[in-house]
Amino acid sequence: MSAAPEVRIVDDAEELACEAADLLVWLGQQAITAGGRFRVALSGGSTPKVLYTMLASPAFSGQLEWPRVDFFFGDERCVPPDHPDSNFGIANESLLRPLKIASGRVFRMRGEDSNPDQAARQYEDVIRKEFGASAPASPSFDLILLGLGDDGHTASLFAGTPALEERTRLVVANLAPRGVKNRLTLTTSTINHASTVLFLVSGISKADAVHVVLDDRDRDGGRVPAKLIRPVSGRLIWLLDRAAASALTVAKQGVVSHEE
Numbered sequence: 001m002s003a004a005p006e007v008r009i010v011d012d013a014e015e016l017a018c019e020a021a022d023l024l025v026w027l028g029q030q031a032i033t034a035g036g037r038f039r040v041a042l043s044g045g046s047t048p049k050v051l052y053t054m055l056a057s058p059a060f061s062g063q064l065e066w067p068r069v070d071f072f073f074g075d076e077r078c079v080p081p082d083h084p085d086s087n088f089g090i091a092n093e094s095l096l097r098p099l100k101i102a103s104g105r106v107f108r109m110r111g112e113d114s115n116p117d118q119a120a121r122q123y124e125d126v127i128r129k130e131f132g133a134s135a136p137a138s139p140s141f142d143l144i145l146l147g148l149g150d151d152g153h154t155a156s157l158f159a160g161t162p163a164l165e166e167r168t169r170l171v172v173a174n175l176a177p178r179g180v181k182n183r184l185t186l187t188t189s190t191i192n193h194a195s196t197v198l199f200l201v202s203g204i205s206k207a208d209a210v211h212v213v214l215d216d217r218d219r220d221g222g223r224v225p226a227k228l229i230r231p232v233s234g235r236l237i238w239l240l241d242r243a244a245a246s247a248l249t250v251a252k253q254g255v256v257s258h259e260e
């Protein structure tokens with residue numbers, strides 16, 4: 001039985017990024033102290049850009065032994081790495097290049113490959129090699145960052161798509177209903193084996209989706225894939241700004257709102 005999600009509410013997008021940066025640094029320090037490495041899967045989309053820029057700023061860049069951090073990705077659009085829609089491209093510009101992360105510590109999904117299924121299988125091989133986790137073992141990321149779409153998707157796990165039914169593979173190709181259609185994504189099982197899963201959600205446009213995921217006890221993740229994210233034994237943290245949390249009812253009870 002997975003633990004209940006921890007819901008934290010902060011004032012705005014800037015404070016969301018600051019809170020997330022503090023948490024990522026803390027989790028990184030714990031992982032490096034315990035095992036010498038910190039393996040994190042970065043999220044795509046626009047929300048985490050503020051976090052990435054903040055981590056690369058003088059306020060945070062000196063707080064973590066970056067050479068001991070291995071950067072993976074939760075999902076990718078099937079575009080070249082220098083394409084404006086590339087999740088790797090966004091993280092590279094705002095975080096990896098500014099922090100001078102060695103290319104050998106960055107494990108990106110090859111969105112540019114002509115065969116997405118093969119690219120997904122290749123990425124699974126990379127993960128299994130880096131974690132030393134042969135099939136059928138499920139590797140455990142120290143941290144997986146996730147965003148939430150206004151339709152309740154997360155990573156590239158969209159309602160009604162085959163990826164939601166995948167039970168054995170770590171990574172699959174999937175189709176998105178809008179934007180860049182061909183995607184690569186970690187599966188729900190891979191995400192649910194992480195030590196910590198952190199959703200970063202900002203803005204009023206996400207308020208209804210946040211309410212459905214966190215207030216509505218209906219566990220049907222088929223229509224709202226983010227509901228399928230329930231770590232087997234790890235922590236699930238929802239970090240929301242006030243706008244994204246504005247439609248919350250049940251889940252808001254007992255929440256520590258940093259706005260107080």
Ligand code: 6PG
Nearest residue numbers: 044045046047147148149154155
């Ligand atoms: C992607 C992301 C996706 C994203 C949400 C929220 O590749 O687009 O993985 O799941 O996190 O769509 O996106 P925004 O942060 O841009 O609102």
